Amino acid sequence: MGAAMRRIQAGNVLSAFGLGFTVPYLYVYVAQVRDLGATTAGAVLGVFAMAALAVLPFTGRAIDRRGPLPVLIGAAGLAAVGALGMGLSTVMPAVVLSAALLGAGTAVMQPALATMIVWCSATETRTRAFAMQFFLQNLGLGIGGLVGGQLVDESRPDSFLLLFSIEAAMFLVLVVIAATVRMPRTASIADARPENTEAKARGGARALLGDGAMVRLCVLGFVMFFACYGQFESGLSAYGTEAAGIAPSTLGVALAANTAVIVLAQFLVLRFVERRRRTRVIAAVGVIWTVAWLFAGYAGLGHGSQAMATAAFVTTYGLFGLGEAMLSPTVAPLVADLAPESMVGQYNSAFALVKQLALAVGPAVGGPMGAALHGPYVVTFVLFSLGITVLAVRLGGRLTQAQDHPYLAARSRVVAEHRPERPVEAPAAS
Known part of the structure; x- marks a missing residue:
């Protein structure tokens, strides 16, 4: 650095x-x-x-x-x-x-x-x-x-x-x-930004809303934050205590497991993440979080022992942490690479606003469901997690190679820059 x-x-x-x-x-x-x-x-x-x-x-x-x-x-x-x-x-x-x-x-x-x-x-x-x-x-x-x-x-x-x-x-x-x-x-983001940069910069919010890829990413971001962060301290906590019989102190253990997985896995998954298409990484996170919600379903609806329910519930938070570790080097750089050079702040703020909306709506919806509607709560967020995968795959079709797979794009540029020129043949003697 x-x-x-x-x-x-x-x-x-x-x-x-x-x-x-x-x-x-x-x-x-x-x-x-x-x-x-x-x-x-x-x-x-x-x-x-x-x-x-x-x-x-x-x-x-x-x-x-x-x-x-x-x-x-x-x-x-x-x-x-x-x-x-x-x-x-x-x-x-x-x-x-x-x-x-x-x-x-x-x-x-x-x-x-x-x-x-x-x-x-x-x-x-x-x-x-x-x-x-x-x-x-x-x-x-x-x-x-x-x-x-x-x-x-x-x-x-x-x-x-x-x-x-x-x-x-x-x-x-x-x-x-x-x-x-x-x-x-100046911002060094010229490698992967939408066309018509100046026109988009002048358009402000209208230009942002006219960027189809960014709008799709914001929708995807809302679903991600709603299905994960918006449930941590509200719906999932209520579900754990009411359906799974988790002690309040165990909620602290689950959150600690989430943080521990993030800290330990962040740089272990980084090499894997940065060499693959960003939308495929996000799609994989949707699958991981689907499995996490299935563990949560077992914890509250599986009728196993209390020890098994507790282990499954803590595993849910751990799997969420693994997904977060994969998203952190993926989503924020993608927002930056979608932004015109003079609108980086507006793109970052728009995505932060989407996250804040999800964090506001998530507890309002998930809290009552997690406390009283245990089966529908798990099914709802299994579907939301699968929706992350579907939305991510569809987003991939709207991105350039530099936006979706910057590692491969960078290697292609290096190869092109170092490719030896073909020697010019001398004219044949008459």
Whole structure:
């Protein structure tokens, strides 16, 4: 990695470390520590998500016009204010306002960081750059959650103030690190982008919606995030406790297994992933997640022993982690390679918005189903996972070789560049 990429990845892991301190304990903090009740805690989590949905539609244009660096610095500063405000708040209006600032800031940071990674990488190195980002994010979240769990004490509100203060400090460190990054003058993404770049850049959202491949990828992304991330802490947790009889403490073990698989498998699967068509990798993830949901079905509907049900449920989370490790170096670079050079921020923000929508709709749909409609819940998400495979295969027909199989495209260019020229024959003597 170059110096700019090292700084970006360092800021990425520090921000994830800060989030890991507080995200697992946000509900408990509002409902119990501040004694504002479960309703207020649910509203705060809703505001956290709604703030992200409110700012993401405007984020992409700001990134493309001002550059990702000032947008990242502003977002990190906003998140720092929200985190510190959350730790100091004791009444509902202050808690809700702080949650809105924190949610908006962290949401804007995602496409800004992604655009910086695109600007500092080439098509050949982008897959590994995004794999490293995902690896560091999960590592930071996991370590932050573990350390935060050792510091938190529900009987001492000042312990939560310490957690939120550390989170705010991490965001401010990100501001300092980002301020030292020297971005290249132009984005190095010319190898695989749609035609009519300038016309598309002028069109803004209309141009994005007119890009059939990007629209299909957004639909695919919604299905992926809805079927996986949107169920982790809502529907699948409710299904595990109600249908499979999983103890609440086992949910923590399952999430830890998910993180462990991501951390251990990320670079093991990278060589396999980067040498194959991206859409085929995504299709394979759909198959893996189908198997994961079948394990979940066995856990809750198989009528086996409690030990077998627990093992199957933990395996479900592990298989989800394997799929995530395969997607991280695949989907984000594909978004970048679809984007016109002057619309990278808008494409990244649009995909982040799709993810946020799925994370908002997923719990609303999956939570009640997972708690009460156990059989239909599993069948529904088996079908969604198979849908991922179908949509990915169909997307492959809309992509160029450079977009879908950059490794093979790069090798073809190298062969073409080094092919010896045919010697010119001398004219025959008369």
